[in-house]
Amino acid sequence: MLEHEGRTTFRIDYAPLFRTALLLTGYFMVSLFVLAVAGKDGPSDPTLVGKDLWQRNNCVSCHALVGLGGHIGPDLTNAFSRRGEGYIRYVLNNGSQKMPAFRLSTAEQNALIAYLKAIDSTSIYPLKSYDGPVFGQSKTSPYKH
Numbered sequence: 001m002l003e004h005e006g007r008t009t010f011r012i013d014y015a016p017l018f019r020t021a022l023l024l025t026g027y028f029m030v031s032l033f034v035l036a037v038a039g040k041d042g043p044s045d046p047t048l049v050g051k052d053l054w055q056r057n058n059c060v061s062c063h064a065l066v067g068l069g070g071h072i073g074p075d076l077t078n079a080f081s082r083r084g085e086g087y088i089r090y091v092l093n094n095g096s097q098k099m100p101a102f103r104l105s106t107a108e109q110n111a112l113i114a115y116l117k118a119i120d121s122t123s124i125y126p127l128k129s130y131d132g133p134v135f136g137q138s139k140t141s142p143y144k145h
């Protein structure tokens with residue numbers, strides 16, 4: 001409240017209002033940025049996209065990876081190095097007597113292949129035979145069953 005030439009005038013202090021508006025705008029812009037970057041539906045790494053497709057298309061109902069999964073089709077742990085990319089693409093496009101053909105885009109096929117390649121590069125299946133002692137089972141083990 002100010003006294004000016006006998007009149008009383010009121011002045012609104014706009015500063016807090018301005019600060020709040022600025023804060024809200026900033027919050028809104030950061031939210032937009034986070035949504036644009038992280039809010040995409042699903043992962044962007046092709047290997048993870050491939051894993052997602054593996055699950056969504058139920059490959060696992062017929063195929064196992066490192067022995068886990070279905071057994072109507074062969075275990076695909078090392079399909080990438082055993083069969084190669086072209087063969088996998090062919091099977092996906094054409095299916096077989098016991099496997100349905102899948103209508104997948106090239107990008108989706110690439111992602112599935114990237115996933116199978118990643119599994120192939122980290123795992124070997126079936127397991128190699130092993131003659132050494134197995135904990136709890138070898139003759140020399142003190143633990144009897």
Ligand code: HEC
Pocket residue numbers: 053054057058059060061062063072073074076079082083087088091092096097098099100102112
């Ligand atoms: C209904 C069962 C079924 C489903 C679902 C299925 N497959 Fe198959 N798949 C098979 C069978 C069975 C074979 C072996 C070929 C044959 O005997 O006809 C095979 C073969 C393959 C092969 C060739 C393996 C080799 O070593 O010859 C690949 C690669 C493959 N499938 C990938 C996939 C992928 C990826 C998916 C999911 C998108 C999938 N399959 C879904 C049954 C299935």
